[in-house]
Amino acid sequence: MRYVDEFRDHEAAVRYVRQINRITTREWTIMEVCGGQTHAILKSGIDQLIPGKINLLHGPGCPVCVTAVELIDRAIAIASKENVIFCSFGDMLRVPGSSKDLISVRAEGGDIRTVYAPTDTIRIAYENPDREVVFFGIGFETTAPANATLVYQARQMNLKNLSILMAQVLIPPAMEAILSAPGNNVMGFLAAGHVCSVVGYDDYEHIVSKYNVPIVVTGFEPLDILQGIYMTIAQLEEGRAEVENQYRRAVRREGNITAQKIMGEVFNVVDRRWRGLGLIEKSGLALIHKYAEFDAEIRFGVEQLTAEESTECISGLILQGKKKPYDCPVFGSLCTPEYPLGATMVSSEGACAAYYRYRKEGTESIKQSGGKERP
Amino acid sequence: MCLAVPGKIESIESDDALSRTGKVSFGGILKEVNLTLVPEASVGNYVLVHAGFAISTVNEEEASQTFEYLHQIEELGQSGESD
Numbered sequence: 001m002r003y004v005d006e007f008r009d010h011e012a013a014v015r016y017v018r019q020i021n022r023i024t025t026r027e028w029t030i031m032e033v034c035g036g037q038t039h040a041i042l043k044s045g046i047d048q049l050i051p052g053k054i055n056l057l058h059g060p061g062c063p064v065c066v067t068a069v070e071l072i073d074r075a076i077a078i079a080s081k082e083n084v085i086f087c088s089f090g091d092m093l094r095v096p097g098s099s100k101d102l103i104s105v106r107a108e109g110g111d112i113r114t115v116y117a118p119t120d121t122i123r124i125a126y127e128n129p130d131r132e133v134v135f136f137g138i139g140f141e142t143t144a145p146a147n148a149t150l151v152y153q154a155r156q157m158n159l160k161n162l163s164i165l166m167a168q169v170l171i172p173p174a175m176e177a178i179l180s181a182p183g184n185n186v187m188g189f190l191a192a193g194h195v196c197s198v199v200g201y202d203d204y205e206h207i208v209s210k211y212n213v214p215i216v217v218t219g220f221e222p223l224d225i226l227q228g229i230y231m232t233i234a235q236l237e238e239g240r241a242e243v244e245n246q247y248r249r250a251v252r253r254e255g256n257i258t259a260q261k262i263m264g265e266v267f268n269v270v271d272r273r274w275r276g277l278g279l280i281e282k283s284g285l286a287l288i289h290k291y292a293e294f295d296a297e298i299r300f301g302v303e304q305l306t307a308e309e310s311t312e313c314i315s316g317l318i319l320q321g322k323k324k325p326y327d328c329p330v331f332g333s334l335c336t337p338e339y340p341l342g343a344t345m346v347s348s349e350g351a352c353a354a355y356y357r358y359r360k361e362g363t364e365s366i367k368q369s370g371g372k373e374r375p
Numbered sequence: 376m377c378l379a380v381p382g383k384i385e386s387i388e389s390d391d392a393l394s395r396t397g398k399v400s401f402g403g404i405l406k407e408v409n410l411t412l413v414p415e416a417s418v419g420n421y422v423l424v425h426a427g428f429a430i431s432t433v434n435e436e437e438a439s440q441t442f443e444y445l446h447q448i449e450e451l452g453q454s455g456e457s458d
Contacts, residue, residue: 002402003381003421003433012445019448036378061377089426117427119409139426142377145412146428153394194377197423197431220378227441230448248437250379250423256431259412349377 003249007221008044016226017049020233028236029055029185030229031178031321033171034192035062035349036220042358044222050229057185057321058354060174060277061192063138064091064347065319067167068273072097074302075136075165079105079112081300085128087121088136090114095343118143118150125154125162134296137164140171142194144285145259148266151287151294163296166286169272171195172203173283177274178320179211186321188232190218190225193247198263200255204243212241219247266291275343276316313342318351325355332356379425381433382408384418399424 032038038058041047047056060066076097079086086102093102093112106112111131115121118135125133137147147168154162171192178186191204196217204215214235218228228246235242245251263285272284287295312330317323325331325344335341337353344350382399387410389396395410399422408422413429416422422429 001435001438002383003438004402006438007441012442015445015449019445019452022452034377063377117409119427140377142379142425142430145430146409146426149409149411149428192377194379194423194425194430197379223441227444246441248440249434250431256412258414259430262412 004221007219007223009223013044013049013222013226016223016230020054020226020230021051023230023237024051024053024233025237027053027055028187028233029057030188030190030232030236031057031059031186032190032218032225032228033059033061033175034190034195034220035059035065035347035351035354036194037061037190037192037218037225038351039349039354039358040220040222040225042354046222046225046229050226054229054233056229058318058324058351059189059321060178060274060319061140061171061195062319062344062347062349062351063140063143063167063169064089064095065315065343065350066169066174066274066276067092067095067138067343068275069096069098070273071165071167072101074297076100076102076105077302078134078165078296078300079110080108081132083131085111085113085124085131085133086136087113087115087124087133089138091347091349092136092138094340094346096340096346118146119153121150121162122153122157122159125159126157129161131161132299133162134300135162135164136167138167140169140192140195141199142192142197144168144263144267145198145256148262151266151291152262154294155291163294163299164287165296166284168267168285169274170269170283170285172207173280174274174277175215176207176211177277177280177283179207179213181320183322186213188214188236189216190228190232191215193217193219193224193251196245196247196251196255198256198259200253201243201245201251202253208241208243214241215243217243217245217247217251219250274319276319315342315344315350315352318344325352328352332360377425379423379430381421381423382406383421384410384416387418399429
């Protein structure tokens with residue numbers, strides 16, 4: 001087993017679909033939380049294979065998409081300063097801020113570099129002792145230990161020219177925000193598997209009991225998602241609401257204790273503003289006081305910026321699961337991956353980008369989707 | 376963004392507690408990966424790698440449950456039909 005191709009098997013997928021059909025008696029609306037799952041669903045055509053009675057809503061699980069515009073503007077302000085090397089995951093560079101994006105800063109001469117691992121910036125800082133090196137620390141719980149390790153190692157190495165612009169967000173508070181919003185119609189969740197690999201799934205117990213919704217921790221391959229859908233529908237049909245774990249090969253109830261220790265050493269929980277969802281209490285991570293010297297916002301003293309989003313873009317409603325990309329009047333016309341108006345069209349995990357890519361060019365079959373992603 | 380890809384640990388290069396690193400094979404392509412967060416993982420294990428860090432060791436016994444579960448629900452369906 002290589003844990004990729006086996007979970008894309010067409011025959012097993014057809015059998016799962018048959019079983020989902022067998023147990024579905026009425027209409028259900030469930031949300032897959034993670035953008036990676038949204039892409040797998042669109043790419044393999046799961047949304048078209050499952051019974052029409054099941055409505056899949058696409059959740060806010062795309063860190064690039066939910067990063068608030070004012071934080072993008074702050075990144076742009078820092079990246080525009082002389083002597084700064086601004087490092088980021090590639091997806092962030094084309095997300096529109098109020099007036100421009102990071103790519104245009106690069107075009108104007110800014111030194112903006114894409115990195116694969118947060119800790120790659122340590123080498124950049126070490127090799128450029130006369131420059132200020134800043135890392136754009138976005139991500140969910142999955143990325144938090146890597147970002148924490150960057151800060152921890154910077155302290156160990158006594159690197160004075162490295163800092164991080166913190167944009168880390170946490171998933172369970174966003175799920176609660178969606179459930180408590182007026183007009184919510186989410187009846188069950190496929191929870192984001194890799195978030196749970198890190199932090200476990202104990203946090204979901206109180207959401208399940210408070211809102212009476214099933215939550216199934218789910219992986220990212222087509223068979224994982226089909227099994228997750230089956231387990232969620234089975235709970236709904238039986239009138240149960242429990243936390244279940246579909247992704248047992250990668251997720252333990254307690255999560256990864258070593259990862260949680262390094263996160264606890266470096267970060268504390270703060271309120272954070274999300275694009276589309278607004279301010280959510282205790283939904284972000286910031287550096288604790290002991291590591292404040294590595295906080296780019298403090299180091300560069302960027303003033304509070306007021307930000308404006310594109311008026312035509314409905315990505316906020318898409319991130320809340322209230323609209324789908326097809327509901328947007330500018331989808332595919334004024335807004336395309338080449339000229340995106342909102343983050344959900346930019347990110348490789350955004351719902352609009354997924355619809356644009358897979359529904360415009362047709363759907364790949366599950367068997368043909370190969371196993372060639374970059375690690 | 377939360378993409379994590381399974382790969383097999385081929386070698387452990389540094390076993391320092393703070394910066395445990397190793398070579399991980401992704402279908403034959405070797406990459407250096409930070410293994411600090413998976414102290415239990417050893418050569419031959421599969422790990423899930425995200426942003427250069429292994430975040431979880433794949434539990435090989437649990438991996439077959441997706442297929443066992445399918446058998447179980449199919450049997451459940453058949454016994455339901457014969458009732």
